[in-house]
Amino acid sequence: MSTFTTQDGTEIYYKDWGDKEAQPIMFHHGWPLSADDWDSQMMFFLGKGFRVIAHDRRGHGRSSQTWQGNEMDTYADDVIQLTDKLDLIGAVHVGHSTGGGEVARYTARAKPGRVSKAVLIGAVPPIMVKSEKNPGGLPIEVFDGFREALLANRAQFFLDVPAGPFYGFNRPGAKVSQGIIENWWRQGMMGATKAHYDCIKAFSETDFTEDLKQIQVPTLVMHGEDDQIVPIDDSARLAIKLLKHGSLKTYPGLPHGMPTTHADQINADLLAFIRDE
Template sequence: MTSVTTSDGVRIFYKDWGPKSAQPIVFHHGWPLSSDDWDAQMLYFLGKGYRVIAHDRRGHGRSSQVSDGHDMDHYAADVAALVEHLDLRNAIHIGHSTGGGEAARYVARHGRDRVAKLVLISAVPPLMLKTEANPGGLPIEVFDGLRRQLAANRSQFYFDFASGPFYGYNRPGAEPSQAVIWNWWRQGMMGAANAHYDGIKAFSETDFNEDLKNITVPTLVLHGGDDQIVPVADSAPLSARLLKRSTLKVYDLLPHGVCTTHPDIINADLLKFVIV
């Protein structure tokens, strides 16, 4: 398997498809998934002549199942190790959900001279947790509930999560795809329970306000208007305002997992942003 080993000894699995001379697009997956979640986007942009790269976050997918480092600082540093290993320049980074937080922190702290553009899709910044400074966030009890369900029966929890709010399959008139549900479950169960448990704190309690303020590259912010995982009101518009060069687009009634449920819409908007 293709992989890079970080300075603290973690093996990060990655995919690297397409001509090495082409502009690279780096994809950052959501919790608790893997690089496989980007199939529809990687195949699309590969067909457009781009070099497409995606990795499995530490503790996720085919990367090392280690005991520590399951936080945004390590996630971003792992991306930096991958980018340096492949010597990627003029890259476009696209992050979904937790991967949006990872991508934002990477660009802000490591990637200024290597990044051309950034895309945040259904992303967790600026901050998911409700605090005095972030009154519109979700209360800690929501995330404690996720931790309890994961610890009690991770397999059932993941099946229920994919069958319901992640893709909006719990909405009236929705037509759930069992293949999509089981693929989400498969990706989740490939990873380590401890990494996923700690990852809940990473995606919910990390404050990205300063990261967003420090990002200077053009950034596209996309979000589903019916996102039940990362509610749009306290995420995308706030991020767009903090970013120096942002474009915001909210899709009415679309769910959190828009890259899978509506790839034609997402891919078309990504291509428009990439080629400008």
């Protein structure tokens, strides 16, 4: 099992597959999941000749069950340390949901030459929570509800989310996959309750406005128009206005978890963006 230890002593698990001389793609997972959420993408791009990397964010998956550092600055610092260790040059960084926030913060701070392109899928930037400056956001009570459900019965909460809004399985006529639901539950239950609790604040209240403005590389924003977790109007449609070199691709009817439910479509669009010179 591949791990590295950060400067504060946290052990981070990661996967690094493929020819080390090949174009690297690094994937950043959402809350409360793990690198395993990218299985479809990693196998697809490995088969296309890319080097693929994914890590379990601190407090998630097989990484240390941290009680501190569960916020975006430290998440980005962990990525900086991992990309330094692996010496990734010209990597494409792909983030889903909370991972999209991590990609935005990391890319804005990355050393010159480390990042060639970025992709934000169903991502939380610019900021999720409602405020005077963000009137279209979700009320803080929504995220307080997440915290309450997590503490009351995390195991049940981690079944309810994927069985309902995450993959759009609550929509009429949806093709429900019990395997997908249970795989989400498996990944979530591997992580730490404290880290997951803290991360709710990280993904909902972190303001990525300045990060988006600072990103200098081509950035693709992909978002399902029926995303019930991160509503498109207060995320992708605002984020694209802040990016210097951004492009927006939206998907009518697709849910938050579209990299899993519609992997073939998402993978093809990712490949086209990565190969586009």
